Amino acid sequence: MDDHALRALLDRDPAAGTQAVLDRYGPLLGYVVRGILRDPQDAEDCLSDISLALWRNLARYDPERGSMKAWLTALARNTALNHWTARQRQETHRAETGQEPAHWDTPEREVLRKERAEQLRAALDRLSDRDRQLFYRKYYYLQSTAQIAAELGLSERSAEGRLYRLRQRLRRELGGDGDD
Amino acid sequence: MTDWKDFDDALRDAVADLPPPEDTVQTVTPFRAAIRSVTAGLCLSFFTLDAWYLQYLLPALGAVLLCLGTRSLRNNSRWFCFMWIISVCEALSLYCNTMLRATRLPDLTAFPWLSLGLRAALLVCLHLGLRQAAAETGHSPKGAPVLWALVWYGVLVLLGIFWPQPGWIVFLTMAAAFVCIVRSLLRVSAQLSEAGYSLRAAPVRVSGGKLAAAYLLSLAALTAGLSLAANHLPVEGxxxxxxxxxxxxxxxxxxxxxxxxxxxxxxxxxxxxxxxxxxxxxxxxxxxxxxxxxxxxxxxxxxxxxxxxxxxxxxxxxxxxxxxxxxxxxxxxxxxxxxxxxxxxxxxxxxxxxxxxxxxxxxxxxxxxxxxxxxxxxxxxxxxxxxxxxxxxxxxxxxxxxxxxxxxxxxxxxxxxxxxxxxxxxxxxxxxxxxxxxxxxxxxxxxxxxxxxxxxxxxxx
Structure with missing residues (x-):
């Protein structure tokens, strides 16, 4: 069943449509989540959350803004990243008992974040397709170097080398010296 | 070190506002590079052009691509593992045969059925491996493109044996058969578009590019050296x-x-x-x-x-x-x-x-x-x-x-x-x-x- 048929089914029967989306794109969601959450139990919990989010939000999907695959990838990535961040905070909190967690989102930080995003967009536009894919695997899909290396047919050492050069270049272009 | 970690964290946060472009979403998969390599390898192995050494270069490149593609898939099922072993055997056999052809020793063309058998086994393993990968995710694959490729390949082999000097009609039939094979093989990639996310690429110790370069360059250098040695007919001066x-x-x-x-x-x-x-x-x-x-x-x-x-x-x-x-x-x-x-x-x-x-x-x-x-x-x-x-x-x-x-x-x-x-x-x-x-x-x-x-x-x- 292709995306067009899926959308038609969603319009006709949202429950059956959502289940069909999960059947079709379940492996994709699992692939994105397991790249970020290495613990199998965490990944299963996250996939359950994604299923719930899908039941609630799938009707909001707008095909004009991109493919369903891209939308689901973003949903899975963000949900998994939230899980990962929550787990990190828990562990930090346990280690530094009694300390208040930092306040992450201030207006100044938000403005700075948007500026950096624009700078990054310009830098990404200048990358080759191969380097852009490497970047997204590392920073968007948050895949491990081992996974990136295996899927690109590279040795880990070679993948590390490419990532190192990519980081140096980005750092140079984003205002750092990049020579460390 | 902390400096780099901060930089990585900043990139990870910044990229949340920059979702990957559509082509990147399609490209980031565990199987795409591998299955494309397999498809290209099979096409180049089938394709023969008796000019400009292409009859030797294309199969050598095809053998390397097949090895690299199946190397990534080998841990997913026994069929992909068999396929990898067969492709390594084919690559080694092609390597030895090419070198033997540069010398005055007899080459391995005396065993054509062995090569055909390996090729058929390779396609069967690919077919079964794809079916298993799809079944593991609850998908049922449509059609059997690889088996069709096998059938078309069989037709080509039979034509080659029983009608080695065909006319234009047979030639056009063979060309159409080749187009069908390529189309069938390209459908393999499409068939894996969703089910393939369940596959896991196997780690490798040597990068594919280095391996391919070592195979092809050493083959070219050894073949050139052996050719010079074999064609030089020494005289006692x-x-x-x-x-x-x-x-x-x-x-x-x-x-x-x-x-x-x-x-x-x-x-x-x-x-x-x-x-x-x-x-x-x-x-x-x-x-x-x-x-x-x-x-x-x-x-x-x-x-x-x-x-x-x-x-x-x-x-x-x-x-x-x-x-x-x-x-x-x-x-x-x-x-x-x-x-x-x-x-x-x-x-x-x-x-x-x-x-x-x-x-x-x-x-x-x-x-x-x-x-x-x-x-x-x-x-x-x-x-x-x-x-x-x-x-x-x-x-x-x-x-x-x-x-x-x-x-x-x-x-x-x-x-x-x-x-x-x-x-x-x-x-x-x-x-x-x-x-x-x-x-x-x-x-x-x-x-x-x-x-x-x-x-x-x-x-x-």
Missing amino acids: HPVEQLSGSSETAAIRTDLKALGFPEDLLDLLPETEIAKLSGAEGVQVNLEAAWADSTDNGVRYTDLFVLTSPRSVRCYHFFTVDTPVAVLQNQVRMEASSFHQISNPAGQILWNRGGTLYAASLSLEEETYTNPLFSQTYSSFTALFSYPFAGKDRQGWCAYTASFAPDEWPGSVSILRYQTQALRNLFPYAPLPEQPQVGMLNDLESQSYSTYDFGPTWIGN
């Missing part, structure tokens, strides 16, 4: 001792010079050959002996005939060679008219190295053939050889004795054909006479064609 010899041969030399035998050519002949010219009665020389219609392959000729007795002529063909060093195999072939007996062939090649003149005897083999129309038997003498790589001023000569019946006077035609090797025929190895001809009229063969006539005024009749 020895320094030529200048101005030596007995007083008897010195007298013969004096007589021959007096008859018009050029001194520089006489200096090329060994004592044993000069001794055969004892009692010479006449000399005829053709300095520009190349046949007018002959190709210029860098060989220049001087033909010379010595009347050694009233019914016997010693025919000489001297030649200088100015061909590229890459020309390894050379062939000389002396031919004469059928109206007299030819015998006692001899020949040498000579070259200069470090200021010293070297010579090596040619091994001239006689070939006879009979003209069925006139029941006449012709003889020719042929030799295959190579000049040493470092040799300069390459030249040589070859000769035979023509004997005439008492009622004939000595006069006839003598031909020397000199064929050089085309660079493109260095691989695969074959003796020069069995190599593909260059051009409609054999562009790399030139000939000298001279007539001689020692008529009544010469023999005193």
Whole structure:
């Protein structure tokens, strides 16, 4: 069943449509989540959350803004990243008992974040397709170097080398010296 | 270190506002690179073009791509693992076979069914591996593109066996079959578009690019080296001792010079050959002996005939060679008219190295053939050889004795054909006479064609 048929089914029967989306794109969601959450139990919990989010939000999907695959990838990535961040905070909190967690989102930080995003967009536009894919695997899909290396047919050492050069270049272009 | 970690965290946060473009979303998969490699490898293995060495280059590249693709998939199921093993066997077999083809040893084409069997097993394993991968995610694959590829491949093989010289209709059918195979194989990639996310790429110790480069470059280097070694036909050279010899041969030399035998050519002949010219009665020389219609392959000729007795002529063909060093195999072939007996062939090649003149005897083999129309038997003498790589001023000569019946006077035609090797025929190895001809009229063969006539005024009749 292709995306067009899926959308038609969603319009006709949202429950059956959502289940069909999960059947079709379940492996994709699992692939994105397991790249970020290495613990199998965490990944299963996250996939359950994604299923719930899908039941609630799938009707909001707008095909004009991109493919369903891209939308689901973003949903899975963000949900998994939230899980990962929550787990990190828990562990930090346990280690530094009694300390208040930092306040992450201030207006100044938000403005700075948007500026950096624009700078990054310009830098990404200048990358080759191969380097852009490497970047997204590392920073968007948050895949491990081992996974990136295996899927690109590279040795880990070679993948590390490419990532190192990519980081140096980005750092140079984003205002750092990049020579460390 | 913390600095880099902060930078990584900043990038991770910033990229949340920059979701990947559509093509990146489609590209980031565990199987895409692998399955594309497999598909391209299969296409290149099926595809054969008998020109510009593509019949060797494309399958070698295809074998590498198949190995790299199946290497990534090998941990997912036993079928992919079998496929990987088969592709490694195929790549090794192709590697060995290519090298064997560069030598004088027999290659592995004596076992064509083994290769066909491996190819069929590879496709079956791919089909079963894809079905299993789809089944594990609850998908049911539509159709069987790989099996269709197998069927089409079988048709091609059968056509090749039972109809090796097909007409245009069969050729077009085969071309259509190939297009179908490619389309079928491309459907493999599409079929995995969702189910393939359950696959896991196997880690590798050597990057695919390095492995491919090592395979292809070492194969090219070894094949080139073996081709040069196999096509170089060594000769046993020895320094030529200048101005030596007995007083008897010195007298013969004096007589021959007096008859018009050029001194520089006489200096090329060994004592044993000069001794055969004892009692010479006449000399005829053709300095520009190349046949007018002959190709210029860098060989220049001087033909010379010595009347050694009233019914016997010693025919000489001297030649200088100015061909590229890459020309390894050379062939000389002396031919004469059928109206007299030819015998006692001899020949040498000579070259200069470090200021010293070297010579090596040619091994001239006689070939006879009979003209069925006139029941006449012709003889020719042929030799295959190579000049040493470092040799300069390459030249040589070859000769035979023509004997005439008492009622004939000595006069006839003598031909020397000199064929050089085309660079493109260095691989695969074959003796020069069995190599593909260059051009409609054999562009790399030139000939000298001279007539001689020692008529009544010469023999005193």
